[in-house]
Amino acid sequence: MRAPSTLLTLGTAALLATSVQAQTPDAFRVALDGTFAPHAMPTLDGGVEGFNVDLANLIGETLGAEMTVDSAQFSGLIPALQAGTYDFLVAPVTVNEERAANLLFTEGFMDTNFAFVVPAGSPEYTSLEDFRGKTIAVNRGSAYDSYLTENAAEYGWEVVSFGTNTDAVEAVTTGRADANLAGNTVAAWSAKQNPRVDLSFEIETGLVWALSFRQDDTETRNLVDRALECLKSEGALADLSEKWFGVTPAEGSTIVTPTPGYGVPDMPGYEDSDHAVSCDFG
Template sequence: MKTPILAALAALTMGAAEAQDSYTVALDGTFAPHAMPSLSGGVEGFNVDLAAIIGERLGAEMEIVATQFSGILPGLAAGTYDFVVAPTTITEERAESVLFSEGYLNTDFQFVLAADAEEVDALEGFAGKTIAVNKGSVYDSWARELAPEIGWTVESYGTNSDAVQAVVSGRAFANVAGNTVSAWAAKQNPAIKLGYLHSTGLVWGMPFRKGDEALRARVEAVIECLKTDGTMVALSEKWFGVTPAEGSAAVTPRPGWGEPGFAGHAEDDHAPGCAG
């Protein structure tokens, strides 16, 4: 049975292809805690749960394909996937080639400190400290670019887990990584805690093929419902151990369809929510 929110989209999808009974969606199955191998087989994580709930709300089966991120957007373009549920940063360049949903999570940089470490409330507070990063990551290059300005020392490790361990062992004062990855690490390890959050202003959205505006609207309407009915909060607390801040992408529906300010955004006066 279709949910009320789908009924509210009838006018938008009039003349478009009927909603499908099943969708094939893709994510990176090695990006914890968004998607990672489960002990029972398959994958689990925030985005796995999110995709399953979207399928339930749409009344459709969701075939979730775990693959390497590098092949996901080309696979979308080739028609292998109906849409992408992997965390994908909305950028101007990407928005020119794919159709994004509105953002559903902020993607910021967050520091992890030893549980008993002094609090730091600004980047300048890390002056003279050693910062551990995952070698070759965006956090590695960002920290090194800022080193002359901040006055910190950057040490790179083969994995982010190794960088976190450097904090635990005292070889580094802090580790910096993505906010959800840092939250997951702190949730799993009582020896560390979340520290300063550096906002990038960027968000993660779900990519669709250009021309699939009707499908995007159906999925985005569900995402907006999940933002307003508490589901996104529950998923964030389950997987990240963090309650989304007021005004964050996880709890704030955006006007129209897509992310405002980027190519593909469509103005619309629909009222976000779950009632139709």
């Protein structure tokens, strides 16, 4: 009398296993802005390389799926995602309320902070107070330009704006500015590439970069979120930080710390799921 029940149980298990396997596609087509070094930048052979390109390929390897990474203008990425051209975006997108109301996001793959670069060999800067009265170069019209301008009265610094961040860094190396403010990864890349400047004090914003999905694709978002957790726990993202930014991530930072649930806590689209970190996607 127990045989039919056993067969039913085995059949149900097989169906569940098939269902789980079906959740992992054989291939993904993803995209990013190929001009945002060091996250993505052109290669001499016409390809694209960078932190987020490597991240995309690591996700593919973790999930056992082929990953095709397209390079496109940032302004066209989200419309193409919504149209179904791409399965998800691997561009670094800062998660905020407005964006999270229209897209699904994975958990953050790293913190998106501001950071200064200063002339090589400068004394250590440990707070914003250390920049009081300094001349600070910045990319005109950027979020960093706005931050410096809004806080100029409080800290007494002089803001000098340039058309590109490369020019702003050059102002530091030639003595026309005491420091440059940019995104933490761009600042780290500048210091890694240019021995005349050092990476300096970092301003924590409380914001993260994450990967973007259509709002109706919770299944794929959750799958890739789990892959990110695996890569963090194995140290793979810390290795990418060393490779592309020359920075060893601090303990507890987003790039090495899996986030509970799926998505970014306290943002629309977050799913409070009590699941264990696992690298088993078979």
